[in-house]
Amino acid sequence: METYIGKPVKRREDNRFLKGAGKYTDDIKLHGMTHSAFVRSPYAHAKILSVDTSAAQNAEGVVAIYTGSDDCGTFGVPCGWQVDFKDGETMREPMHPLLAKDKINHLGEAVAIVIAETLEQARDAAELVNVKYEALPAVTCPKKAMEPGAPKVHDQWEDNAAFDWCIGNDRAEVEAALTSAHHVTEMTYKNHRVAPNAIEPRSYIADYDVNADKWTLYTSTQNPHLVRLLLCAFALGIPEHKVRVVSYDVGGGFGSKIYHYTEEALLTWASKEIGRPIKWTSDRTEAFLTDAHGRDHIVHSKMGFDKDGKIVAHLTDEYCAMGAYLSTFAPAVPTYLHGTLFQGVYTTPLIHLNVVAPFTHTVAVDAYRGAGRPEATYLLERMISKAAKEMEIDPAELRYKNFIPPFNGTSEPGYQTQVALQYDSGNYHGVLKRGLEMLGYEDFRKEQAEARKNGKLLGVGLSTYIEGCGIAPSAVVGSLGARAGLYEVGHVRVQPTGKVSVFTGAHSHGQGHETVFAQFVADKLGIPMDDVDIVHGDTDQVAFGMGTYGSRSLAVGGSAIIKSVEKVLEKGAKIAAHKLEAAEEDLEYAEGKWTVKGTDKSISFGDVSLTAYVPHDYPEGVEPGLDFSSFYDPTNFTYPFGTHIAVVEVDSDTGKVTLKRFVACDDVGNVMNPMIVDGQIHGGVVQGVGQALLEEVVYDGEGQMVTGSYMDYAMPRADDFPMIETDRTTTPCPHNPLGVKGAGEAGAIGSTPAVVNAVVDALAHLGVTDIQMPVTPMRVWKAMQN
Amino acid sequence: MQISIKVNGKEYSHDIEPRISLAQYLRETLNLTGTHIGCDTSGCGSCTVHVDGASAKACTLLAVQVDGCEIKTIEGMAHGSGMHPIQEAFKENHGLQCGFCTPGMVMTAADILKNNPNPTEEEIRHGLEGNFCRCTGYHNIVKSIQHAAEKINA
Ligand code: FES
Numbered sequence: 001m002e003t004y005i006g007k008p009v010k011r012r013e014d015n016r017f018l019k020g021a022g023k024y025t026d027d028i029k030l031h032g033m034t035h036s037a038f039v040r041s042p043y044a045h046a047k048i049l050s051v052d053t054s055a056a057q058n059a060e061g062v063v064a065i066y067t068g069s070d071d072c073g074t075f076g077v078p079c080g081w082q083v084d085f086k087d088g089e090t091m092r093e094p095m096h097p098l099l100a101k102d103k104i105n106h107l108g109e110a111v112a113i114v115i116a117e118t119l120e121q122a123r124d125a126a127e128l129v130n131v132k133y134e135a136l137p138a139v140t141c142p143k144k145a146m147e148p149g150a151p152k153v154h155d156q157w158e159d160n161a162a163f164d165w166c167i168g169n170d171r172a173e174v175e176a177a178l179t180s181a182h183h184v185t186e187m188t189y190k191n192h193r194v195a196p197n198a199i200e201p202r203s204y205i206a207d208y209d210v211n212a213d214k215w216t217l218y219t220s221t222q223n224p225h226l227v228r229l230l231l232c233a234f235a236l237g238i239p240e241h242k243v244r245v246v247s248y249d250v251g252g253g254f255g256s257k258i259y260h261y262t263e264e265a266l267l268t269w270a271s272k273e274i275g276r277p278i279k280w281t282s283d284r285t286e287a288f289l290t291d292a293h294g295r296d297h298i299v300h301s302k303m304g305f306d307k308d309g310k311i312v313a314h315l316t317d318e319y320c321a322m323g324a325y326l327s328t329f330a331p332a333v334p335t336y337l338h339g340t341l342f343q344g345v346y347t348t349p350l351i352h353l354n355v356v357a358p359f360t361h362t363v364a365v366d367a368y369r370g371a372g373r374p375e376a377t378y379l380l381e382r383m384i385s386k387a388a389k390e391m392e393i394d395p396a397e398l399r400y401k402n403f404i405p406p407f408n409g410t411s412e413p414g415y416q417t418q419v420a421l422q423y424d425s426g427n428y429h430g431v432l433k434r435g436l437e438m439l440g441y442e443d444f445r446k447e448q449a450e451a452r453k454n455g456k457l458l459g460v461g462l463s464t465y466i467e468g469c470g471i472a473p474s475a476v477v478g479s480l481g482a483r484a485g486l487y488e489v490g491h492v493r494v495q496p497t498g499k500v501s502v503f504t505g506a507h508s509h510g511q512g513h514e515t516v517f518a519q520f521v522a523d524k525l526g527i528p529m530d531d532v533d534i535v536h537g538d539t540d541q542v543a544f545g546m547g548t549y550g551s552r553s554l555a556v557g558g559s560a561i562i563k564s565v566e567k568v569l570e571k572g573a574k575i576a577a578h579k580l581e582a583a584e585e586d587l588e589y590a591e592g593k594w595t596v597k598g599t600d601k602s603i604s605f606g607d608v609s610l611t612a613y614v615p616h617d618y619p620e621g622v623e624p625g626l627d628f629s630s631f632y633d634p635t636n637f638t639y640p641f642g643t644h645i646a647v648v649e650v651d652s653d654t655g656k657v658t659l660k661r662f663v664a665c666d667d668v669g670n671v672m673n674p675m676i677v678d679g680q681i682h683g684g685v686v687q688g689v690g691q692a693l694l695e696e697v698v699y700d701g702e703g704q705m706v707t708g709s710y711m712d713y714a715m716p717r718a719d720d721f722p723m724i725e726t727d728r729t730t731t732p733c734p735h736n737p738l739g740v741k742g743a744g745e746a747g748a749i750g751s752t753p754a755v756v757n758a759v760v761d762a763l764a765h766l767g768v769t770d771i772q773m774p775v776t777p778m779r780v781w782k783a784m785q786n
Numbered sequence: 787m788q789i790s791i792k793v794n795g796k797e798y799s800h801d802i803e804p805r806i807s808l809a810q811y812l813r814e815t816l817n818l819t820g821t822h823i824g825c826d827t828s829g830c831g832s833c834t835v836h837v838d839g840a841s842a843k844a845c846t847l848l849a850v851q852v853d854g855c856e857i858k859t860i861e862g863m864a865h866g867s868g869m870h871p872i873q874e875a876f877k878e879n880h881g882l883q884c885g886f887c888t889p890g891m892v893m894t895a896a897d898i899l900k901n902n903p904n905p906t907e908e909e910i911r912h913g914l915e916g917n918f919c920r921c922t923g924y925h926n927i928v929k930s931i932q933h934a935a936e937k938i939n940a
């Protein structure tokens with residue numbers, strides 16, 4: 001019997017994608033569908049003096065125009081996470097209106113929606129809407145936003161802070177340890193703002209059916225149920241059971257499609273007003289202006305070491321931008337998804353992080369691939385490498401000295417950090433050792449010395465990361481301010497013929513759930529993969545769900561499905577025992593059938609399924625049917641880890657950095673499909689390297705975006721990269737049934753500091769100790785001249 | 787304006803607004819939604835099709851500009867449920883994740899291989915410069931095209 005777990009099974013979703021038959025939201029056309037365009041603010045901060053829609057109303061094809069004065073979505077879109085000030089003051093949570101009425105708080109904020117028969121008519125009429133603004137000074141830098149006299153984003157509070165927060169040991173204790181440390185490494189830098197840039201722009205269609213009194217929202221979201229909940233319970237106050245949210249194929253998310261956006265709510269509201277379906281699809285510039293961004297931290301950090309190179313204390317202060325409004329997960333990103341990873345893979349005994357999170361006149365900042373964890377890893381891994389240079393210790397050796405020793409989380413306990421978490425299992429030595437072997441570290445150092453003699457600038461950069469995935473135990477996140485539980489739902493419906501439909505609350509936007517989930521369900525049931533179908537992305541089909549982000553689909557969503565599979569087998573055994581006239585204890589299940597131990601008497605999964613639905617000869621007291629739904633709430637996060645190593649060459653004339661090699665040894669726990677895990681790592685690495693070398697969202701002093709198109713925003717291209725060398729170690733997760741940890745974000749977490757470390761290493765002999773990301777030729781060249 | 791074009795072997799004739807892009811025409815008028823729009827400004831390559839046998843970005847061509855031309859889109863790469871060797875190679879090498887860039891990648895790959903049946907890795911990467919993929923890190927796309935070249939040349 002063929003088994004599937006651990007094999008590079010080819011993806012079934014590829015058949016439709018490769019034929020151009022994927023069903024992305026913009027591909028859908030509904031009968032009577034209208035199109036829409038937004039009138040968006042050309043200012044980052046302004047008063048709206050007047051909005052005149054009269055010319056637009058009369059334009060050809062216009063169906064309706066709504067502005068902030070219309071009674072749309074009284075409550076605005078909500079924030080899903082509450083992080084209060086450390087002195088107890090409640091998080092400042094401004095109303096996030098669906099359309100701005102009196103005041104603009106970021107470039108591209110919507111002032112009006114124009115709905116017309118065709119897209120061209122909607123866009124033409126939007127041009128005719130005449131808005132008068134009074135421009136106001138703006139602030140886009142999170143640190144400047146906290147300076148006295150900074151322009152205020154929301155007038156009702158005395159300054160721009162949304163909250164401030166700290167975690168770890170007592171600050172005074174950490175400061176004292178730093179004062180008496182043998183060596184202190186210090187860095188000030190910006191973990192700059194980047195745009196997620198899923199290649200599919202956001203797209204929505206809202207459709208109100210007057211006869212059924214029901215709404216359907218087709219949306220390019222990563223979590224349809226959460227969108228429905230936020231839309232119904234908060235933004236519009238409409239009944240949840242009357243709303244169906246559908247997200248079929250979604251062209252990448254990387255965090256940016258987690259959130260409930262204003263356009264989703266507005267279209268839903270307006271579709272009832274006009275009684276027709278409305279479509280809106282973002283163009284790329286709108287995507288740059290309105291999709292939530294990532295990162296944007298200003299960091300000042302000190303790390304103290306004793307004379308043997310052991311870390312004794314770590315103190316960091318950060319300003320982390322929230323943008324103009326609080327996006328769904330925004331407050332969690334620089335806090336619970338960031339500060340809690342400050343232990344890294346090291347035994348640091350004293351840690352303190354303070355975060356000030358200001359509003360800025362920019363679009364919101366929220367989770368972007370890795371969310372808070374890449375920023376934590378960048379900090380730790382740059383600091384360690386910088387300290388190694390300063391103390392003249394090899395960067396690998398300094399890491400080895402400070403690693404938490406291996407622990408499996410079963411016979412050895414998990415590792416309790418100074419910053420709230422308990423790591424599940426880990427072997428940090430193992431990944432670094434393997435990564436160095438893959439690279440040929442010692443040979444590389446010789447090659448580097450040789451190259452330097454010839455004037456060639458080669459550098460190697462290491463990074464050993466840990467991340468917290470499988471988000472998350474509901475009670476834990478609840479105590480940390482989450483306004484939702486973070487379990488997952490897995491529903492297994494065995495059809496009478498023994499074919500299996502699986503409904504999952506996780507959502508695939510490229511990860512390959514349709515294949516991977518079918519792999520393990522087929523194995524657990526001992527049936528062919530072709531007999532298992534995976535359904536996701538439709539709230540009318542899937543009971544509930546929390547969606548996909550934080551590498552949670554398999555660890556949490558997969559575990560929920562396993563629970564239901566176990567229930568199926570448990571009930572199946574009762575039916576099988578009855579049919580075989582044997583005691584349940586005497587049965588064993590393998591290869592798709594129940595067999596009476598030690599005999600050849602058996603009954604197949606298919607026959608038991610049929611019996612469950614045609615229960616003529618049936619065990620007493622057992623309900624017909626074979627259909628189970630389960631909620632799985634994890635007992636802990638999962639903690640994947642790994643080592644990433646970059647080799648770069650710097651052009652001494654131009655400062656251009658070429659990535660020569662990239663080695664990734666990751667430990668994501670057990671692997672269901674190695675082909676897909678490698679693919680996740682490749683994609684993550686390229687995004688992380690993109691941040692290190694190329695990408696940056698730049699707002700100028702007035703809050704205008706300088707990088708609002710693919711002409712200005714440097715996306716990584718195929719010819720920026722070598723082949724990526726991957727390998728794995730396997731340390732199973734001890735607390736979920738598949739032993740998986742998650743692989744979606746690893747690449748983007750480990751790679752960024754590895755590359756910057758490599759660039760600094762290449763230039764170290766010139767006295768360069770740090771370069772601000774993205775490490776552009778100009779910045780490198782300037783660093784070399786100093 | 788009246789245009790007559792041949793798309794995937796079929797003749798079409800429509801009266802369209804002159805400002806409609808080829809990508810919109812394919813998607814909206816012909817319902818060929820495999821041609822994706824990721825940017826509208828020639829930046830991302832999601833909309834790549836073949837115009838008279840050469841690859842072109844359908845988002846920045848007006849439909850009226852290709853009046854009289856022969857267009858091939860992803861839907862025309864293979865018939866029925868079969869796959870073109872390039873499509874097969876993408877599947878075998880996991881050259882796609884979310885699938886959004888994929889039609890453009892396949893059309894570009896076909897163009898690369900048409901002009902250079904035995905490209906080096908560097909030549910493939912260079913040939914993909916105009917196509918963004920945010921999911922795969924390009925690694926498996928490059929492998930897919932190498933593999934497709936082997937298949938086609940075999
Ligand atoms: S849509 Fe044509 S290049 Fe992006």
Ligand code: FES
Nearest residue numbers: 883887919920921
């Ligand atoms: S597969 Fe998602 S953009 Fe390429």
